[in-house]
Amino acid sequence: MTEAAPVLEVRGISKRFPGVLANDNINLTLRKGQVLGLLGENGAGKSTLMNMIYGLYKPDEGEILVNGQAVDIAGPKDAIELGIGMVHQHFQLVDVLTVTENVMLGNESVSGPFLRRDRARREILELSGDYGLDVNPDALIADLPVGVQQRVEIIKALYRHADILILDEPTAVLTPQETRGLFKIMRTLLEKGVSIIFISHKLKEVLEICDDVVVLRRGKVAGHADPGRSTEASLASLMVGRDVILEVEKAAAAPGDEILNIVNLHVHDDRGLPAVEGVNLGLQRGEILGIAGVQGNGQTELVEALTGMRPVDEGRFYIKGEDMTSSSPRRVTEKGVGHVPEDRQRDGLVAGFTVMHNLVLCSYYRDAFSNTIVVDDRAIAANAHQLVEQYDVRPPIINNPAGGLSGGNQQKVIVAREFSRGVDLLVASQPTRGLDVGSIEFIHKQIIRMRDEGAGILLVSSELDEVLSLSDRVAVMFEGQIIDILPVEEADKDTVGLRMAGVRDDVQIESAG
């Protein structure tokens, strides 16, 4: 096998932040037309490294070579000129501008001082045709789903003639369908000679798309792996530094009293259209009910209605036998309901608050943390220290604003808050989205522990693997309705997949009935 020429080399790069050595003597090589996977836990230093390549941070030591030449990248402008493009984990798009305006920003096609939107628009359409990046150049960013926003980010890089593309956790926010689409786009890019650095902690994806894998652990290169000869388990142990159990181990469920009962629930979405159309569900203590379904079939609205964040149009639901329809979120919380929201940035955290205050967002008023007039910061800090340690939030500094944490660590803060409150009903929406294997393993164990202690768990996830491995029963949601409920033993991937696509009863399930 002939080795393609290296287009980007990183040699001996180190970066220190106050109190943390984020990158320690890192070396890596990206070859032309290949995908280099960069694997590591949350907070292992992947984003820091990429931000240095893109000129957002300055390395303390080491050098970067582009096409064999040592370069000094002082800012994003230099990086762009060297043909480096980056799709950030949190998209860098201006909501109120159109796709065209976002793409051309900073690199506008103009005549005189005036913008030539038409020219940029034509170029975007060309790129979108060439690379299969389907977007409407006139749409406002705010109106686009994340999958499309990501395509806009890729077009932004291509518009600047990038031939080295850094994708920082591109699949963390995508549904499985969108991920398939992204991979297709990546393959087209590779054919056209673009080289890609793919950051992820989803082992399956890394094995599927990468030509070479570098694993980071706590700021250092923990090793290289050849995707052809690696397994998920070997990558996971390289990443975490110990063996990781990828299979969920759990005892049989011991369902108890009914804790949640939903009767003919109707809920509308933000546009006022019906999203949940007559859902009936029951959940017992000591049981995990998974809701599978392609995103956008009413799961979001169902969860928001149950947690008091969205008004109910029709129908009722009962928690512990009490009618909680259209209650306030506070009342739902007080009833012993924990909620891990789908959009952690919007509904899960106050980004400007410190980690320690985020950890008491739904209990700060209780006696443990306040004396009715002032909050007791000492107790809050003690609580935070314990949880940060227990849930392995990195960096473990409780006075940092939560918004400054990486996505996975933000999720850990939310999970720590909700799981530690002693809840009887947990509504968890995409609880492991954006997390690395080590953290996923931990959260899965916690969910099962809560189940075994007698809590009822409603798990909504677009990761079919997660639903199937955790749940005791699987409900499939399609177009606002629950179209099937199966015990997990009867729910194989194919059956559930068909149900998710809306196929109801015309396929016989092969099982020992």
Add this chain to the structure above:
Amino acid sequence: MRTSSKPKTSSRPSFKLTRIRIIAIVLLLLGAFIFFQAGGIDGDLVTTLTFQTTSAGEPPSVGNIDVPTSPYLRVIGLLFVVAGSLNLAELRAPRPRRASLGLMVLCGVLFIPTVIIAAAAGNETNMTTIVAESLRLATPLAIGAMAGIWCERAGVVNIAIEGMMLFAACFGFTTLFYLRNTGLPLETAQLLAVVVAVLSGGLIALLHGWLSITFRTDQIVSGTVINILAVGVTSFVRREYLLSTEAGAAKLGNISIPILSDLPVIGEAIFTNQPIFFMMFVMLALTHIVMFYTRWGLRTRAVGEHPHAADTLGINVNRTRWTNVWISGMVAGLAGAWFSLEATGSFNDGMTRGAGFIALAAMIFGKWTPIGAFGAALLFGFSDSLGIRLQMVGVGFPVQFLQMVPYAVTLVVLAGFIGRASPPKAVGTPYVKE
């Protein structure tokens, strides 16, 4: 026994008090009020709307409209009631149909002439003057609002427009005061005075930029500092240098726009006017074009919305902000020059009388868009001129109540039809590179 309470198990969604319905109720009540008030007005009273030029002497009147006050008000009252009930009646539809919405908008538009007609019952009132005066009084507000847009679109709050105006009014006039006896032609001296006013606004803006961008002081605090500083410094300057002689100087002279000024009625009322008045329209066009059609405007808006995104594309966030704050100060300076050089030809302590804040309100009413802000400024100008007019006509109750009317209309219109104003997202937050 039956209770009168609503059955709770109804499956239909209950009646919701949406925004449109609130307006409909307001309209309904207002219409009823007008209708019954009209009954109290002498049936023979007539309001005469004239369209004359402002200059006395030869009035080439285009024609007068005689409006019988009481019947007119009854019709309008009925129209309001009909529009209100139509919109209320459509309970089942999630939102009312377009036709009845249009009727409500028509009611809103008709409201302002209705106020004039009702207030001037039995008298003559000159519509041309009201329009021309509204525009004239809107000048500093509209230009001030443009200043606000330049600054805030880039993500920097500017509550210092008031202070910048006051500085500019003071230094502009001081320049004219000292130049008037140097033998320079008056026009040149006046031009220089305006330039100094503009530049001094820009200079104060640099202070704002220095505090709020370089040192990341809270932008509201920085602006307040400038406003307080302006009051002190300008009154000191007046006492020390302007008070000795009873200071007064010639106002900026009129300019006639060729062709347009030959139009009947409005030609003289609007197109023969003072220079800063015309600059209002220039600033409006310029601000709109720069913000929405140029590279600079695109970058400005990006910096004001999502500075980090702009940074990742190689745009220098703080330099963009600096420049915009500076331009904003110069525009505010032009508005300041209106007070001392165009409107009065003198300088008084605190002569801007809060116009900078009203300009800011106009900017917010206009949702940070030049055209919207201009509309809002016109409304404020109209309210002022209405007050003056009605005082001259002599209505039977405090003029201030009628002056409130346009604002009340604005509130209802804003709350009802336009909805929440959303400022540029990054406004007020200094940009820190991580």
